[in-house]
Amino acid sequence: MTLPSAQTLWSSLSVPAILLDEEDRAIGINPAAEGFLNISSRALMGREIFDRLAIDAPLEEIFARVRADQATLSINDVDVGTGDRAPVVCNIQAAPLADRPEAILLLILPREFAERFGRDQGMKSAARSAIGMAEMLAHEIKNPLAGITGAAQLLSMSISAEDIELTDLIVAESRRIVKLLEQVEQFGNLRPPELRRVNVHDLLDRARRSAQLGFAGHMTILEDYDPSLPPTRCDADQLLQVLSNLLRNAAEAAGAKGGTVRLKTYYDRGLRLRRSDGGGTVLPLQVEITDDGPGIPPDIVGDIFAPFVSGRENGTGLGLALVSKIVAAHGGWISVDSHPGRTTFRLSLPLATDEEETA
Numbered sequence: 123m124t125l126p127s128a129q130t131l132w133s134s135l136s137v138p139a140i141l142l143d144e145e146d147r148a149i150g151i152n153p154a155a156e157g158f159l160n161i162s163s164r165a166l167m168g169r170e171i172f173d174r175l176a177i178d179a180p181l182e183e184i185f186a187r188v189r190a191d192q193a194t195l196s197i198n199d200v201d202v203g204t205g206d207r208a209p210v211v212c213n214i215q216a217a218p219l220a221d222r223p224e225a226i227l228l229l230i231l232p233r234e235f236a237e238r239f240g241r242d243q244g245m246k247s248a249a250r251s252a253i254g255m256a257e258m259l260a261h262e263i264k265n266p267l268a269g270i271t272g273a274a275q276l277l278s279m280s281i282s283a284e285d286i287e288l289t290d291l292i293v294a295e296s297r298r299i300v301k302l303l304e305q306v307e308q309f310g311n312l313r314p315p316e317l318r319r320v321n322v323h324d325l326l327d328r329a330r331r332s333a334q335l336g337f338a339g340h341m342t343i344l345e346d347y348d349p350s351l352p353p354t355r356c357d358a359d360q361l362l363q364v365l366s367n368l369l370r371n372a373a374e375a376a377g378a379k380g381g382t383v384r385l386k387t388y389y390d391r392g393l394r395l396r397r398s399d400g401g402g403t404v405l406p407l408q409v410e411i412t413d414d415g416p417g418i419p420p421d422i423v424g425d426i427f428a429p430f431v432s433g434r435e436n437g438t439g440l441g442l443a444l445v446s447k448i449v450a451a452h453g454g455w456i457s458v459d460s461h462p463g464r465t466t467f468r469l470s471l472p473l474a475t476d477e478e479e480t481a
């Protein structure tokens with residue numbers, strides 16, 4: 123069988139797709155995109171797409187990444203709207219083209235569509251109700267568990283040395299369950315951030331020091347800071363938790379042999395979160411945490427910010443879900459770029475304003 127022409131494929135593709143040139147101008151819009159965006163191909167052709175679409179994600183930044191790395195980036199849960207049409211939650215994907223590396227193929231997958239494909243949304247709502255259930259159970263399980271631990275400790279005083287191994291196991295495993303339950307509770311009960319004026323480098327130092335005393339003792343942590351970085355607006359405890367979760371993941375991915383984590387900060391005024399109402403927030407403070415570990419397993423890379431998605435044997439899958447929840451509550455942005463040997467999580471944070479007190 124001979125393959126149909128590229129034009130035929132393009133027209134019959136049911137996913138809305140837009141082809142962009144080097145300058146982010148539309149050079150192709152398939153019929154699915156015309157229908158979905160309620161915009162004619164003629165109205166969009168040759169225009170910068172930022173002028174016509176309201177996409178609640180830092181597209182310039184995303185495209186720059188795709189061009190630099192020549193790798194596909196996927197972003198979930200993005201509001202996509204046009205001037206006269208209410209925004210719809212979509213997953214978007216930006217891919218480089220093999221024979222024209224500066225051009226970009228932008229696929230817009232409305233969430234209902236993703237759902238029909240049986241992915242993502244289904245899993246996420248299942249995860250959501252699992253969280254509710256787990257929270258309820260967490261509360262109920264902690265008390266009897268404390269009883270079990272106490273009983274095992276009492277028992278250990280009157281048994282033979284070889285059986286102590288067993289009571290130790292009971293105690294250790296019970297502690298593990300308590301920790302898990304606390305994580306679930308913490309995820310469900312995240313309080314609204316108390317926003318203060320905070321120096322990001324102070325937080326990075328605290329996160330680095332406590333990581334190196336504990337879970338990241340086997341890691342080398344390098345700093346590459348822009349000392350002139352102005353303060354951000356955040357809840358210091360919550361942001362510390364974010365940094366610590368990211369460092370912990372890097373340390374866990376590296377395994378026992380260790381590895382190197384690079385903490386980098388810099389100012390990039392170009393990063394702006396476009397809101398579907400047309401407004402925007404500037405997120406100029408960038409914090410990158412890069413490790414040289416094996417990279418995120420490809421089968422979960424699109425879902426790592428959802429609860430209970432884990433690629434590790436004993437992982438709960440709540441670390442990054444909490445990270446993403448906290449960053450969202452701060453009006454910030456987190457993105458990830460992962461290949462074997464190089465995984466970067468990048469936090470983009472707002473500037474402090476005159477309103478916040480210094481923490």
Ligand SMILES: Nc1ncnc2c1ncn2[C@@H]1O[C@H](COP(=O)(O)OP(=O)(O)OP(=O)(O)O)[C@@H](O)[C@H]1O
Binds near residue numbers: 417418419438
């Ligand atoms: N720096 C990294 N390098 C490689 N894989 C990573 C990295 N960060 C996250 N991952 C992958 O993403 C998964 C999800 O991470 P997340 O922190 O949400 O959960 P977890 O670490 O498995 O469990 P928890 O954090 O709740 O203990 C991890 O299990 C791991 O497979």
Ligand SMILES: [Mg+2]
Binds near residue numbers: 367371440441
């Ligand atoms: Mg984790």
